[in-house]
Amino acid sequence: ETGVTQTPRHLVMGMTNKKSLKCEQHLGHNAMYWYKQSAKKPLELMFVYSLEERVENNSVPSRFSPECPNSSHLFLHLHTLQPEDSALYLCASSQSSGTVNYGYTFGSGTRLTVV
């Protein structure tokens, strides 16, 4: 496997469910990201992990909980979501060299629908 892989591709969940999105990168990168893409809005950065440490949390509601167990894997745990959370969730990875990151590579995304 190469690149950045996200599973599942599609997810439908009720507002009381708990689910997790998974991301895996095979590029040897040391930084990983979650972005949210809603209709007619720019991509919104949610979380940044660098060397498995969370370095940015962009005022994301606590019903979204990220986890980065190692530099190759990133999860987004979801619980008690709202219909407005329906969106495409994109994972990305990059190589950090201190102040500059490069080689940003995105997965195909998980299309989440909250009913």
Next chain:
Amino acid sequence: GEDVEQSLFLSVREGDSSVINCTYTDSSSTYLYWYKQEPGAGLQLLTYIFSNMDMKQDQRLTVLLNKKDKHLSLRIADTQTGDSAIYFCAEESRGRRALTFGSGTRLQVQP
């Protein structure tokens, strides 16, 4: 804060050149990127340019950077119907460890 802007829509005829424009506000940008997104898919990296360069060419793609005006453009030569997609401009600023994206430009190629 950072801000990246793009026009929303561009329509061209097959075989013509397409030029997609982007402006940004952060003067400490290091790398600037162009991504392509087809319906139902993630973001595909097309090309990128380092902030100390003026131009980069890669087959049918030409990126021009005017750092003084904070203007970036992507030119696609001999545009094909398969180029129809949304194109995103993104920039990374020195010290910020993530990309900031524009809203995307929808390119429609008419046969």
